[in-house]
Every structure is written in C-alpha cells, then in structure tokens.
Amino acid sequence: MHLNSIRVDGERLWRSLMDLAQIGATPKGGVCRLALSDLDGEARRRFLRWCEAAGCAVAVDAIGNIFARRPGRRAELAPVLAGSHLDSQPTGGKFDGAYGVMAALEVLRTLNDHRIETEAPVEIVAWTNEEGSRFQPVMMGSGVYVGAHDLASTLAQRDQDGVTVGEALARIGFAGDARLFGQPAGAYFEAHIEQGPVLEDADVVIGVVTGALGLRWFDVIASGQDAHAGTTPLARRRDAMLAAAQVIVELDRIAREHPPSGRATVGAMTVAPNSRNVIAGQVSFTVDLRHSDEAALAAIEEAFRRACAAIGAARGVSFTIKQVSAYPVTQFDPGAIAAVRVGAAALGISHMDIVSGAGHDAVNMAGHAPTAMIFVPCAGGISHNEREAAEPDHLEAGCNVLLQAVLAKAGVR
Amino acid sequence: MHLNSIRVDGERLWRSLMDLAQIGATPKGGVCRLALSDLDGEARRRFLRWCEAAGCAVAVDAIGNIFARRPGRRAELAPVLAGSHLDSQPTGGKFDGAYGVMAALEVLRTLNDHRIETEAPVEIVAWTNEEGSRFQPVMMGSGVYVGAHDLASTLAQRDQDGVTVGEALARIGFAGDARLFGQPAGAYFEAHIEQGPVLEDADVVIGVVTGALGLRWFDVIASGQDAHAGTTPLARRRDAMLAAAQVIVELDRIAREHPPSGRATVGAMTVAPNSRNVIAGQVSFTVDLRHSDEAALAAIEEAFRRACAAIGAARGVSFTIKQVSAYPVTQFDPGAIAAVRVGAAALGISHMDIVSGAGHDAVNMAGHAPTAMIFVPCAGGISHNEREAAEPDHLEAGCNVLLQAVLAKAGVR
Numbered sequence: 001m002h003l004n005s006i007r008v009d010g011e012r013l014w015r016s017l018m019d020l021a022q023i024g025a026t027p028k029g030g031v032c033r034l035a036l037s038d039l040d041g042e043a044r045r046r047f048l049r050w051c052e053a054a055g056c057a058v059a060v061d062a063i064g065n066i067f068a069r070r071p072g073r074r075a076e077l078a079p080v081l082a083g084s085h086l087d088s089q090p091t092g093g094k095f096d097g098a099y100g101v102m103a104a105l106e107v108l109r110t111l112n113d114h115r116i117e118t119e120a121p122v123e124i125v126a127w128t129n130e131e132g133s134r135f136q137p138v139m140m141g142s143g144v145y146v147g148a149h150d151l152a153s154t155l156a157q158r159d160q161d162g163v164t165v166g167e168a169l170a171r172i173g174f175a176g177d178a179r180l181f182g183q184p185a186g187a188y189f190e191a192h193i194e195q196g197p198v199l200e201d202a203d204v205v206i207g208v209v210t211g212a213l214g215l216r217w218f219d220v221i222a223s224g225q226d227a228h229a230g231t232t233p234l235a236r237r238r239d240a241m242l243a244a245a246q247v248i249v250e251l252d253r254i255a256r257e258h259p260p261s262g263r264a265t266v267g268a269m270t271v272a273p274n275s276r277n278v279i280a281g282q283v284s285f286t287v288d289l290r291h292s293d294e295a296a297l298a299a300i301e302e303a304f305r306r307a308c309a310a311i312g313a314a315r316g317v318s319f320t321i322k323q324v325s326a327y328p329v330t331q332f333d334p335g336a337i338a339a340v341r342v343g344a345a346a347l348g349i350s351h352m353d354i355v356s357g358a359g360h361d362a363v364n365m366a367g368h369a370p371t372a373m374i375f376v377p378c379a380g381g382i383s384h385n386e387r388e389a390a391e392p393d394h395l396e397a398g399c400n401v402l403l404q405a406v407l408a409k410a411g412v413r
Numbered sequence: 414m415h416l417n418s419i420r421v422d423g424e425r426l427w428r429s430l431m432d433l434a435q436i437g438a439t440p441k442g443g444v445c446r447l448a449l450s451d452l453d454g455e456a457r458r459r460f461l462r463w464c465e466a467a468g469c470a471v472a473v474d475a476i477g478n479i480f481a482r483r484p485g486r487r488a489e490l491a492p493v494l495a496g497s498h499l500d501s502q503p504t505g506g507k508f509d510g511a512y513g514v515m516a517a518l519e520v521l522r523t524l525n526d527h528r529i530e531t532e533a534p535v536e537i538v539a540w541t542n543e544e545g546s547r548f549q550p551v552m553m554g555s556g557v558y559v560g561a562h563d564l565a566s567t568l569a570q571r572d573q574d575g576v577t578v579g580e581a582l583a584r585i586g587f588a589g590d591a592r593l594f595g596q597p598a599g600a601y602f603e604a605h606i607e608q609g610p611v612l613e614d615a616d617v618v619i620g621v622v623t624g625a626l627g628l629r630w631f632d633v634i635a636s637g638q639d640a641h642a643g644t645t646p647l648a649r650r651r652d653a654m655l656a657a658a659q660v661i662v663e664l665d666r667i668a669r670e671h672p673p674s675g676r677a678t679v680g681a682m683t684v685a686p687n688s689r690n691v692i693a694g695q696v697s698f699t700v701d702l703r704h705s706d707e708a709a710l711a712a713i714e715e716a717f718r719r720a721c722a723a724i725g726a727a728r729g730v731s732f733t734i735k736q737v738s739a740y741p742v743t744q745f746d747p748g749a750i751a752a753v754r755v756g757a758a759a760l761g762i763s764h765m766d767i768v769s770g771a772g773h774d775a776v777n778m779a780g781h782a783p784t785a786m787i788f789v790p791c792a793g794g795i796s797h798n799e800r801e802a803a804e805p806d807h808l809e810a811g812c813n814v815l816l817q818a819v820l821a822k823a824g825v826r
Contacts, residue, residue: 196641196643229703231611231771239678241680249655266654267654269654271682277678290642381644
C-alpha cells in the first residue's frame with residue numbers, strides 16, 4: 001500500500017468536532033469552555049474515552065497536559081506528537097484548538113483502520129490552558145512542558161475568583177503525575193484554523209506555517225494636563241488624547257515601513273477624566289507590535305519609542321512605556337515544515353507558506369522538538385468569536401496533510 | 414465725590430468668598446456644592462442673610478433664581494443686574510460662580526458704605542444650576558429666565574437618583590413665585606475667573622469680555638471590524654481606533670487653520686472590545702468644536718465631516734456623527750463692554766479684550782439685556798478643579814471694575 005493513498009475519514013473528524021462543541025456550546029453557535037472548568041473536564045473525559053477506544057495508553061502530567069500514545073514498532077524512539085488544546089475563549093468558536101486535537105485523533109484512528117505500524121510511537125497531545133482567558137500565562141501547559149514556566153508557581157496562579165491552577169486541576173481530576181516534563185519528541189505538528197484572512201483571500205487550502213511572528217506588548221501612559229476645552233487655547237494645551245492619537249497614526253506608518261509581516265495595534269485605551277469638555281490629562285493605551293524578523297521588530301520598537309519622545313516633546317505630554325510581554329520570532333524546523341509541504345504536494349492540495357500571526361503551543365514546542373504547523377482557512381478570518389467557522393472539506397484536507405507529515409516523521413518500514 | 418475714587422473693600426470680598434467656600438468645602442481645598450443640594454440650600458440662605466443685612470429686598474422665582482434688589486431713585490427704570498451662580502462642580506473650586514455673586518454683593522455693600530443713590534435699581538442675581546453637573550441642562554436658571562427653556566419641562570428634569578428639579582427646589586425651600594421671568598434689565602454684568610491661561614500669560618489683570626465662542630458638540634461612532642491583532646495583515650484591517658486617531662489628529666490641524674479662537678477637543682472615548690490583542694471594532698468619541706466666528710465654526714464642522722468621510726473610506730470604517738448640542742457665537746453689547754473697558758481704564762488697571770471660551774449665564778442674558786463680563790486671572794488657568802485659585806488683589810480689582818460698570822449703567826445723578 002502506498003502511504004500517499006491513505007485518507008482520513010472527514011465525516012468522522014467532523015462528527016468528533018461537532019460532538020466536542022456540544023460541551024460548552026453557546027446559544028450563538030460558539031463554545032465557552034474555559035481552561036480547567038467543569039466543562040473543560042467534561043471535554044477532557046470525552047476525549048480520553050475516544051483515545052482509549054482507539055487503543056491508546058493515556059498519561060496526564062502535573063500541569064494537566066494529556067498524552068495519548070499509539071505504540072510504534074520501536075519503543076525506544078521518541079514519539080511524534082500532534083495536537084493542540086481543548087480550552088476555549090469565553091466567546092470562542094468550535095475549531096480553535098479543538099481542531100488540532102481532533103485531527104490528531106483522526107490520524108490515529110486512520111492508522112488503526114489501515115493497521116499501519118509506525119516506527120516511532122505517535123502521540124496525541126492536548127495542552128492545558130492555551131487561551132489564558134481564565135489563568136495566566138497563555139500557552140500554559142506547553143510552556144511548563146518545555147520548561148519556559150516553573151511548575152510550582154504556575155500551579156499557584158489564581159483566576160479572578162481566587163482559585164489556583166492546582167485546585168482547579170484537582171477539582172476536575174486532571175492533576176496527573178504520570179509523566180516527566182520535557183520528554184523528547186521526534187517532532188510536533190499542530191493543525192489549526194488560520195484565524196486570519198490570508199488563505200481565504202488567496203483561495204488556498206493549506207498554509208504551510210514556517211514560523212510565528214515575534215511579539216512585544218507594551219502599556220503606555222500619556223500624561224498631559226486636563227484643562228477646560230473651551231478656555232484653553234490650542235497653543236497652551238498638553239492634550240494627552242491628541243498626543244496618543246498621533247502615536248497611533250505614527251505606529252501604523254512605522255508598521256507599514258516593514259512589510260509584509262509588520263503589525264502594530266492599539267486595541268485598548270482608557271481616558272481620564274473622559275469628559276466631553278475637558279482636555280484629557282491622561283490616556284493609557286496598549287501597543288502590540290509583531291514581525292517575522294527579530295531585527296525588524298526591534299526597529300519597529302525603536303521607531304515607536306522615538307515617535308513617543310518626539311510627539312511628547314512637541315505636545316508637552318510625557319510618555320511612559322512599559323513592556324509587559326514579549327515573544328521572540330519563531331522559526332519552525334525546516335524538516336518538519338518540509339514534511340507538511342511535501343504532504344500537501346503529494347496529495348495535490350493547494351498550499352502556500354504562511355507565518356502565524358498568533359501564538360500557539362507550537363511556538364513553545366519549537367525550541368524543544370522539530371515543529372511545524374498546518375493552517376486551514378476559516379471564514380472571513382474570524383476567530384476568538386462565536387461566529388468562527390471552517391469548511392469540512394478544508395478541515396479534512398488539513399487532517400490528511402497532518403497524517404502525511406506524521407507518517408513522514410514517525411516512519412513506516 | 415468723584416465716582417471713580419470709590420473702591421470696594423477687598424478684604425470683605427475675600428472674607429465673604431472664604432465664608433461661602435466653607436459650605437461644601439472638600440479636604441483638598443475645593444468645593445462640592447451641587448445645584449439644589451442641601452449644601453446649595455445652605456449657601457443660598459447664607460447669601461440671603463447677607464443681602465438682607467445689606468438692606469436688599471429679596472425675590473426668588475419659580476426656577477430658584479434669587480434676586481436681591483437695592484432700590485434706585487427711579488423705581489420705574491429696569492434694574493441693572495450683576496451676579497453669577499452659587500452651585501459648583503463635584504470637584505470644583507472656591508471661585509467659579511461664587512466670585513460673580515460675592516462681587517455683586519460687595520458692590521452693593523460699597524454703594525451702601527458711600528450712601529450712593531443710583532438712578533436705576535441695582536440687583537444681585539444668583540442663577541440656579543449653572544454647572545449642569547447634577548441636572549441638565551447647564552445654565553438652567555438663566556436659560557429659563559430668558560425663555561430658552563420651558564419652565565415645566567425643566568422642573569421635571571431628574572438627577573441620577575430620579576429626583577426632579579421641582580422636588581429638589583421644594584426640599585431646600587427655594588421654589589419661589591415672586592417674580593415673572595424675562596423681566597427687563599437695564600444691563601447684566603458678570604464677574605468671573607477666566608478659567609483659562611490667557612490673562613495670566615499676558616500678565617494682565619482684567620479681561621474685557623467681548624463675547625463667547627460658539628460651540629458645537631458631537632457624538633461620533635467609528636465602526637470597523639474587530640479582528641485578531643496578530644493574524645490580520647494591515648491591508649485587511651478595518652481598525653476603528655486607527656481611523657478615530659486619524660480624525661483626532663486632523664481635527665487639531667483643522668482647528669489650527671482657524672486661529673486664534675478655533676478649538677477642537679476630543680475629551681472622551683470608549684473602545685470595544687477594548688482588548689490588547691484585538692483590533693478595535695468600534696470606537697465612540699466626543700467632539701467639541703468652538704470658534705468666535707459663526708462662519709469659521711461652520712467651516713470647521715464641514716472640514717471635520719469631510720475628514721471623517723475621507724478617513725473612513727480609506728480605512729474601511731464608517732463614521733456616524735450626531736450633533737448633541739450647539740450654542741451660537743455670542744457677541745456682548747458694545748455699550749456694556751465699553752462700560753467695563755472704561756471702568757478698568759479709569760482705575761488704571763491693566764486690561765485686554767478677551768473672548769470667553771466657556772459658557773456662562775451671561776451667554777443666556779446676552780440676548781435679553783445689554784450684557785458684558787469681567788474676567789480676572791486664575792492660577793495656571795485651572796478651574797473645575799479643587800486646586801482652582803485666584804489672587805485677592807485680582808478679585809478686588811475685578812470687583813472695582815464691576816462697581817464702575819454698574820455705576821455707569823445704573824446712573825448717578
């Protein structure tokens with residue numbers, strides 16, 4: 001049998017996705033399944049039953065990551081991992097995360113159907129708390145797994161009600177001890193909806209993800225002087241709102257000077273005193289800078305800081321800039337990327353290289369194992385939204401590419 | 414006796430201001446005396462006692478405006494009015510409003526001291542609810558007096574707790590019936606702190622106020638599409654925050670094209686979903702446009718609307734613009750202005766013409782009687798703030814100019 005002729009069962013994949021989406025289903029057709037909630041526990045148990053039915057041995061680690069192993073011919077080889085996460089945003093969709101886990105499950109089911117014995121073991125992984133909506137930090141489970149976060153302090157993180165990660169894990173029965181962190185992996189593949197509009201615009205089914213944008217987050221405070229909007233001549237103003245607006249316009253210009261992946265976003269703003277006829281004395285806003293090249297990202301940050309200094313000086317407004325988070329540019333593994341690209345080509349599925357604009361567990365795994373991702377289109381590029389949608393055919397195609405990539409890395413004698 | 418040689422008692426004026434400021438005094442040295450609150454009632458009663466001690470006949474009208482009359486030689490002449498308001502902002506200062514009423518009281522006390530009989534009666538007026546902090550609209554008492562607002566509907570206005578103006582007036586005992594609205598006045602003078610930095614910057618003591626800026630208020634909603642800050646390329650964005658920021662920068666440019674009185678302010682903004690890594694789908698903000706010339710104000714509004722249309726089209730963002738309030742440009746009466754200017758010149762006090770950037774009861778009165786205002790500096794131009802401050806010498810000088818203007822208009826045989 002030629003391995004390229006094997007296909008996953010697209011209908012079974014779709015049914016699993018729809019079954020899973022019932023757990024935490026929202027009236028608007030989305031999913032609310034916050035990390036380590038009772039609903040997350042229910043989804044995990046359903047996933048475990050499916051894994052056990054597929055003959056997998058299941059292990060849960062101390063941060064709640066789930067590993068479901070299908071043995072290979074050579075038990076001494078590091079397993080090839082495929083997966084994503086089961087938790088969702090508060091108003092999330094059916095596919096973000098869930099697709100990567102269900103696609104990995106479908107790959108194992110297909111291997112079973114065809115009685116294929118791989119050389120290396122193949123494991124499905126469901127990482128704990130990728131979204132970071134309830135507990136910080138985001139991408140928690142994969143971060144602990146690769147040693148980016150300390151286990152003890154992560155277990156002590158609290159949600160808004162004061163519940164710790166450790167308490168929440170114990171409550172839903174997923175405080176495991178079955179596995180050491182940082183165990184080697186032969187490769188890691190994550191299938192995911194793109195969450196952006198690029199594939200849909202290009203009418204391409206598969207995004208061969210070559211890496212992820214670097215990211216720098218800042219909290220900025222513009223401090224001027226609140227004053228009466230009627231009695232204060234323009235020349236005498238220290239208008240924090242006007243200065244902030246100039247910075248926002250300038251940030252867009254700076255990002256456009258670094259195409260194609262340069263991005264700058266001001267998504268949140270708070271104004272004080274926020275009164276119609278009072279010049280704003282203080283404006284706080286967030287800045288999100290991204291680029292696929294570390295030097296370009298640094299140049300964008302430098303230009304942003306220069307803009308604040310120049311605009312502040314001209315407007316009598318002082319800017320304080322605090323970096324609150326940063327992820328370096330991620331380059332995925334050339335061999336893992338090639339396995340995805342070759343798989344798509346062998347199946348005759350349209351594909352293009354793409355860089356992930358968002359963070360994923362694969363970003364954590366990239367420093368730990370040969371890693372790549374497979375993107376499929378989502379309608380209108382909309383995600384983190386109950387309206388999130390994807391075509392069954394595209395999900396099936398992405399799963400077939402995942403199967404090919406897993407087979408290439410796990411090996412079949 | 415030459416009338417120009419008469420002087421008010423600056424120390425008595427200051428003591429009255431400081432006495433009054435104890436009612437609603439805040440720990441930070443300001444005043445919180447919301448319109449028709451119990452504290453406003455207490456201030457009104459203290460003011461009434463002072464007026465009665467000065468020999469005045471007191472009347473209260475149905476919207477709570479207080480008139481304290483010192484008879485003239487000819488009772489058939491329309492009285493000359495001087496005053497302002499006793500209510501304050503929630504975190505207001507000691508001088509905004511209070512100065513105009515206490516200065517008028519000091520003028521009457523001085524006339525008594527010198528046993529001067531004017532031809533026309535002279536009246537102190539304390540208008541109800543100039544600030545509009547508790548009840549809308551602002552400048553309520555003078556507005557009802559001149560017929561700009563209907564009495565019945567104004568009495569039915571409610572504060573945030575559902576209390577009506579009528580109920581609040583009755584509660585503090587100032588629901589009067591002693592006077593018809595719109596009674597003729599020979600002139601109206603209002604002394605006030607500038608609430609801006611112009612006089613202080615110019616090192617001038619008296620602002621001869623020739624009018625007030627016209628004002629147009631708008632609520633603007635910029636509607637784009639919220640989307641992931643990482644996965645959405647710049648070219649695909651419909652970023653409501655960026656479009657709003659461009660409009661704010663453009664508004665400043667437009668206002669600067671109409672010097673010296675052109676002003677544009679965006680003081681309040683609300684962002685949705687207001688999340689660090691989500692491009693803002695909707696941004697609501699206020700626009701405050703002012704100018705001393707009606708045609709220039711119209712040109713500013715037109716340029717503002719054109720900017721929204723052009724920026725919106727370029728950014729894929731739609732703007733809805735709703736006018737929520739407007740006051741036309743006010744020109745004060747040349748004769749009343751001259752009385753102020755001549756008074757300052759006769760006393761040898763530095764003075765300059767100035768246009769009020771803020772609304773005052775005098776703006777309502779300008780259509781009803783020959784009206785002018787007298788400004789004195791306030792520290793740093795700061796007002797509507799507990800730090801509001803003014804120099805006793807400046808307050809005394811402004812009161813002496815008010816005395817001269819009142820004498821000029823009331824006449825002394």
